[in-house]
Amino acid sequence: SEIYERVLNELNVYEFETLLINKPILTKIAKNFLEQSQNLIQEKNKFLDLKKAELQKRRAQILNVRESIKED
Secondary structure (H helix, E strand, C coil), X not given: CHHHHHHHHHCCHXXXXXXXXXXXXXXXXXXXXXXXXXHHHHHHHHHHHHHHHHHHHHHHHHHHHHHHHHHC
16 A cells, blocks of 8 residues: 555556556566566676685685695
């Protein structure tokens, strides 16, 4: 209901009813929003995977240094 009130503040009732009648437009907007959200999530996941790989490399280097220190 809060969303409905916000929309009514921006649009008059006639425009809002027209939007409700034109559900394909609303569906298209929602679908576009979901696609953009999914793309953003995928980009963030790729970034996180890259950072995880970098951390694994650093961890391996630290463990190698630790082992060489123990051997000496």
